[in-house]
Amino acid sequence: MIFLLLLGVPTALGHLYLWRRLVVDTTLPRTLGRRIGTVAIIGAFVMLMSALVVTRRVPPEYGKFFAWPGFVWLALLFYLAIALGIAEIPRRILLKRAALTPVAAGAGPAEPVEIVPDPSRRLFIARSVAIGSGVAAGGVVGYGMTQALGDPQLLNVPVTLNKLQSSLSGFRIAVVSDIHLGPLLGRSHTERIVRMINEQQADMVAIVGDLVDGTVAELGEAAAPLRDLVSRHGSFFVTGNHEYFSGHEQWIAELDKLGVNPLRNEGLTVAGGIEVVGVNDVTGKSYDDGPDFGRALAGRNRNNPVVLLSHQPVQVADASSHGVDLQLSGHTHGGQMVPFNFLVPLQQPSTAGLSKVDDTWLYTSRGAGFWGPPVRVGAPPDITMIELRSAG
Known part of the structure; x- marks a missing residue:
């Protein structure tokens, strides 16, 4: 209402x-x-x-x-x-x-x-x-x-991390957000995204929220092509606000079945030297499933760089205070339709692209789908290849 x-x-x-x-x-x-x-x-x-x-x-x-x-x-x-x-x-x-x-x-x-x-x-x-x-x-x-309905742009963004081992320089993360499967975007949309990501032969895939606008019963078949994602070190997912409107528990279980690993305030070490951590979206607070940085970062090796998956850029303040080196986010759609891009900064610290908050790099994807109107003006959809580089 x-x-x-x-x-x-x-x-x-x-x-x-x-x-x-x-x-x-x-x-x-x-x-x-x-x-x-x-x-x-x-x-x-x-x-x-x-x-x-x-x-x-x-x-x-x-x-x-x-x-x-x-x-x-x-x-x-x-x-x-x-x-x-x-x-x-x-x-x-x-x-x-x-x-x-x-x-x-x-x-x-x-x-x-x-x-x-x-x-x-x-x-x-x-x-x-x-x-x-x-x-x-x-x-x-x-x-x-x-x-909005065409192929997402494929972006390549290098990010230098001081703690990254020289042997891991060139590690590539495919970042995609805001796919928004629903009444206007279905299985063919997912298949296109999977194909574009697989063609890049990424080391890791990060899906940073807002995958769906509907239940597993309604959209499970549309999401099914995600099982075909290929990367050297796996695919990972964190919840966005729309997952909580769509039955987040069922979607977490469904993605796990598809081989896309949900990170729910938890992390793991990837490639022997990168701490990959995921926190729940801030909307989860209303569903007793909010973000918990302390739990997510517990036991992580502080000598390794921390890459955080977090749906909303606004969580970068907490990320920075916890020593996160790089946060990967979405949510904003880059504004989706001009002039909304001028309104995003009223709520979020970034509209799109790479920025820095204190010592934490923040990358905000414009997303691969859309919400509401099948229209994007001044904010084309994207899939981003983040290339990690060592400072040495």
């Missing part, structure tokens, strides 16, 4: 704004065009809310019929509102200058001049703004869909 209120109220206001600019301003009162436009806006709002509600209550094979139109429209609504908002100032200037025509109110030279609106000019300006905004929003969303 809280989720629906947080998203439902703004989208309702957004539809009201679109109705004013795309229907009321572009049509004459009591005309068929205005009635059709009004019904269309109401229908679009119902379609969007159906995507938010129904997809949470039906299996993905049925939910996709609500998710595709609803979430694509959500992206269009967002960018239409931005385009129309940007056009507000020139629209008002044009209306003031061109949409009003002086008309003499009387015959005498001293009679005042009355200013009356010219409906045809007002309609022309409103329709021009509506068409221009629609073309702009449609173009942005179309481009964003090709980015």
Whole structure:
């Protein structure tokens, strides 16, 4: 209910704004065009809310019929509102200058001049703004869909760790996050990710949360290709916030069956000289399954570098205080759709890429999937090969 209120109220206001600019301003009162436009806006709002509600209550094979139109429209609504908002100032200037025509109110030279609106000019300006905004929003969303649904970018990022043995220099970790299997992304998405990772012949694979948006019963088959992941030292997984919304205990057991090793506030030594540690997502606190750095790092060899798998970048503060050398995270989607990338720093210390907090390196993946709209603008999906290098 809280989720629906947080998203439902703004989208309702957004539809009201679109109705004013795309229907009321572009049509004459009591005309068929205005009635059709009004019904269309109401229908679009119902379609969007159906995507938010129904997809949470039906299996993905049925939910996709609500998710595709609803979430694509959500992206269009967002960018239409931005385009129309940007056009507000020139629209008002044009209306003031061109949409009003002086008309003499009387015959005498001293009679005042009355200013009356010219409906045809007002309609022309409103329709021009509506068409221009629609073309702009449609173009942005179309481009964003090709980015979101295409192959993730393959990034190579070198990271120097002071404690890394020279013999382990060049150790490569395939990092992938936020795959978001659900009504819009299924088995073929997983197969593509597995294929791209296997082609890199990584030493280790790290899946840092938000694998699914649904239960094992609904999405177990979609996740099954993960059993085909190949690396020299294994594949590892930590929970993201969406796992807790999807039955995290069942998913932990399922991934274990698939050969993807869950790290639940625990760690192990890899390749004889790298401490790989995983902590639960902060959302787990509400499920009695929160992060525990003390437990995760207990017994680790402090002479070896510690590589931490943690879904949210915000946990880097704790990581740094516990002497972690490198934290691998996701969660942010890189903002997914501009301008959300400017809002991420309000909650997280990193939006995407490599950064440093005190003595701890932090790498934040943009993720390989998407949440909500199948659209990515300014934040293409990625799979990252982290190459560890020794300082010597």
